Amino acid sequence: MHFYKMRSINGQVLKMKSTLPGVPLFQLYGENQAWPGTDLLHCESIEARSRLHHWEIKPHRHADLFQLLYVQRGQAQVEIEGTRREIREAALQVVPPLTVHGFRFSADIQGHVLTFGPALVADLEQRLGAPLAVLASAECYPLGKDRQRLHALIDTLQQEYQGNAPARAAMLQALVTALMVWISRRQQLGQPPRNRDERDQQLLGQYLRLVEAHYREHLSVEDFAARIGISSVQLNQLCRALAGQTALQVIHQRLLLEARRNLLYTRMGISQLSDSLGFSDPTYFARFFKRLTGQTANSYRKSAENT
Numbered sequence: 001m002h003f004y005k006m007r008s009i010n011g012q013v014l015k016m017k018s019t020l021p022g023v024p025l026f027q028l029y030g031e032n033q034a035w036p037g038t039d040l041l042h043c044e045s046i047e048a049r050s051r052l053h054h055w056e057i058k059p060h061r062h063a064d065l066f067q068l069l070y071v072q073r074g075q076a077q078v079e080i081e082g083t084r085r086e087i088r089e090a091a092l093q094v095v096p097p098l099t100v101h102g103f104r105f106s107a108d109i110q111g112h113v114l115t116f117g118p119a120l121v122a123d124l125e126q127r128l129g130a131p132l133a134v135l136a137s138a139e140c141y142p143l144g145k146d147r148q149r150l151h152a153l154i155d156t157l158q159q160e161y162q163g164n165a166p167a168r169a170a171m172l173q174a175l176v177t178a179l180m181v182w183i184s185r186r187q188q189l190g191q192p193p194r195n196r197d198e199r200d201q202q203l204l205g206q207y208l209r210l211v212e213a214h215y216r217e218h219l220s221v222e223d224f225a226a227r228i229g230i231s232s233v234q235l236n237q238l239c240r241a242l243a244g245q246t247a248l249q250v251i252h253q254r255l256l257l258e259a260r261r262n263l264l265y266t267r268m269g270i271s272q273l274s275d276s277l278g279f280s281d282p283t284y285f286a287r288f289f290k291r292l293t294g295q296t297a298n299s300y301r302k303s304a305e306n307t
Helices: 046-053 118-128 144-162 166-189 199-215 221-228 232-245 246-264 269-278 282-293 297-305
Strands: 014-016 026-029 040-043 056-062 066-073 076-080 085-087 091-095 101-105 110-116 140-142
Touching: 014 110, 040 046, 040 144, 046 066, 046 085, 046 269, 066 076, 076 091, 076 110, 091 232, 101 297, 110 118, 110 144, 118 166, 140 166, 140 246, 144 166, 144 297, 199 232, 199 246, 221 232, 221 246, 232 246, 246 282, 246 297, 269 282
Parallel strands: 026 056
Antiparallel strands: 014 026, 040 110, 056 101, 066 091, 066 110, 076 085, 076 101, 091 140
16 A cells, blocks of 8 residues: 655646536546546645635545545635535534535634545555445544544644655555544434444445436346345345435435536536436426425525525
């Protein structure tokens, strides 16, 4: 496992072509070449990048990068998929890949942004013996009584990252692992006890990846279940137990998420949006959107513009 020092080119990240019109897709670059390995860690202060953009990072996405925003001091306005919230205390904000996110910071902001490549996450999962489900959702975790302990951990991680001391990679590996354990424990605090079999978690992960790849095709739950190698009844039981939704609701929520993204961040017309999401006609899409949200797509777009 190698940990690379990364820096931006001319203080910027490289803008890549986006699969979602209107929402930039970014990939960090460094050392005069693109992402030298998928297992790298990138660490920088919030101030280092945000001050170049007048303390505002506009909504964008990362293709396959996981990020942690560590707010130590100051205030941050976080926008995740069109929803805004304020961070006014020490906290860690998780940003999964492909999540549309943006930030606005106060000028006295202190903290760091940690970026993980997918192979680093896979290595952590192997070491911890379980999927890092905590990195799959954009949640915010206040540090509370652990504030000083987490500050010391992340400060040490930043120093190791910037330095070149002996056994640097091993130290970074240990620090990142400790950080992931803390976040995972915090996630589990508010959850009722569940008997999560490791195989069931793997099957659910497989289903979610298939939905991500094929949600525009409107495949049936039976089709997805067959690809995984289980029955539709088993898939529904799995989704209810581990995701709190039916298998069909998982598909519908993914379609709804993409519809909301396009309504918020693009000027795409309703017919064009309906077609891009694989609906047979705009009327069907309109009924789908209103049934799940309680308002029309146009009303949703207008209300978002007025906030």
